Amino acid sequence: MKLFRSVPLLGWIVVAILLGILLGPVMPDWLGGVFLTYNSIFSGFLGFAVPLIIFGLVTPAIAELGKGAGKWLGITAVIAYGSTIMAGLLAYVVSRWLFTASMSAGGVESLDEGSGSGFAPYFSVVSAPGDSATEIVLAPVIDVMSALVLAFVIGIGLTAFRSRVIFRGAVEFRTIIESLIRRIVVPALPLFIFGIFMDLSASGAAIEVVTKFLLVVIVSFALTFVVLLLQYAAAGAMAGANPLRALWNMRDAYFTALGTSSSAATIPVTLASTKKNGVSDAVAGFVVPLGATIHLSGSMVKITCFSIAVLLLTGGDVSFGAYFPFILMLGVMMVAAPGVPGGAIAAAAGLLVQMLGFGDMEVGLMFAAYIALDSFGTATNVTGDGAIAMIVNRLSRGRLGPQAQEEADEVVETLDPDPDQRHSLA
Template sequence: MKNLIRRWNQISLVKRILIGIIIGILLAITIPDQAKWITIFGSLFVGALEAVAPILVLLLVMSAISMHKSGQQTNIKSIIGLYAISTLSAGFIAVGATFLFPVNLSLGTSAEGLTPPGGIVEVIQTLLLNIVDNPVDALLNANYIGILTWAVLLGVALKNASDSTKDMLASFSNAISQIVKWVINLAPIGIMGLVFDAIASNGLSALLGYGKLLAVLLGCMLFIALVINPIIVFISIRKNPYPLVFKALRESAITAFFTRSSAANIPVNMRLCEKLNLDKDTYSVSIPLGATINMSGAAVTISVLTLAAVNTLDIPVDFGTALLLCVLSAVSATGASGVAGGSLLLIPLASSLFGIPNEIAMQVVAVGFVVGILQDSCETALNSSSDVIFTATAEYRKRRKEGKEISIHASDSHLEKKA
């Protein structure tokens, strides 16, 4: 048994995850009733990630800032700029695609019990209130804006602490990082359970009536992942961006696709940044921040579903309103929560731009939950993998300006040795 486990662990994590996906699909198709117990693995995996992520962020950021030396530069400003460019570009791409391939919806479904934001002011107010949230509540509710705020403040306060205090903080941070590695090592079993649950519970029949809508949504996300993001990376580092893009898609997007939570994927992204040998002071802040504000996939969802409702109701759209929707969807997307379906509740906010009643907008939200089997998975995969891509891009650009070599073609084994 020990030899079997050792050989299993020697296989790359991506290959093990693919094996788990295949087994989950086969079991869901062949014996869905007899294998229902497998879903517990998916729930345990997501639960473990969500449990460890807030503590990981708090300790990593506190440790990094407390040990930060004056004059030592980080790339946070550059990363935030890249996040903003990507999200705004996503809004433009989604609006343009919906004009080229207009979509109509069959409304009439119900979305009772859901409470959308009342306006952009409410979204901003929520973000500000999250900043001053009680630290215990922030940890319990996985409020990463609040966690980051307290981590930064405590880190700054501890900059003048004794070396022994800082060492103890670093030891706790390293211990949590080790727990994260153990959890991620269970990803193949967890994702097997998630895949089984998704197919056994929903199947693909629920998606057949929304083929065109899904084609536009997923087409936009693929275009951003494979064209827009690489262009942004190339402009920044002047090197072939696809080795970095494909690595992030392979090692971050796959787990994010099945967990459907940017917050739950934070430990996975932290581990990938470590393998890429990025600056820990930077990625310990940029990754949890990206899980909150880097939402290009959410901008696509908001724009496409809003314009689908507009087309269904035969509401005319002029160029100025379309441009405003691009900006509104990008700004609203930053207020989307990093959990499954978080972007859908912002659709009524964008719909109000066209005078669409809240009752109809909530029916569009219900349609979003129907196609969310694929839409939300792809959205999260795009959002989460982009966090790593832009964190790495900012550091690579800094290295290029300093005349240092940028090695983004390195193999997994080489990266692990460097890390």
């Protein structure tokens, strides 16, 4: 356990991918079946847990944001959500433009676990009964969209009726869900990803998939800078400041987040950097901690780029009409994402399955690709908070009353009661 904790999750993911590619072609069928059985168990459990994850995270997030329904809290939340959605739209357009020709019919559209590799699980965990005698049925308590709608209904209801008992129950249930992700889902990911790449390698598709995903990594990384330039261009235009100089003033926050992969740990540096752009102490103290919780444009870019790539590789529907609702719902999920490495993609897994039709292999590829750029997403998120602070500073003329500060403090405290545990808000 000490060794596992001493190596970051990204390190284990890289090791799992490399070992899967190397060992897949020489893996005995009986041992390959063991790993695919593990993958089936993990996938079945994840399918059972995803609706609970969505309900447990979204319900208190909506209730907590609604508790302080003050003017500036609402304005800041709308700006943050709009910024996240615009980042997703930009990533969608660029991904369609750059990836369509090279990734359409990418060769994995017909591959399920065990297809074409000679491996087969000894038994499977499925969500609905089938014809096989080796299937174990683990049906979700509620489907993904029902869980999301129920979370909205109860969350909005709590803002109206302010039931302390139900609200406290929702917050405590979220603690259980975050522990589930932190202690079970995330530690189980490396072996799950190993099984996926072992299967891909044995069937001859691993190298092609990895090679094409390298292009997605490069594009995603470049897009995070484009998003920051656009955010600061808008902020500079409103505040009458040089956008490039304002962005350069945030460099300490960017590199601190890059090294720590923690929005919470970067807050003091983000505050100091934001004030260099002429943002008042009151506005910086209001926007930066709140933005660290609800503004995740970098995470949106990563998930959008990689999900479009996976859809193209597997022959999925990437039309705007089919994909835009996913962006809108993903923006909500990013607000509720738990602060552990891979937490955002774990929270988004239900939407990937329900709205984009992803299967076990596609979800595994998303986990691996997302975690590879985890720290860059965090750095983009916190640096973008500085642009939002400039906009709010201009709109409020640098003055926010104590009530607004108290509302923000209350939201941040309830959304992030223990910053030390929120390792990566990306």
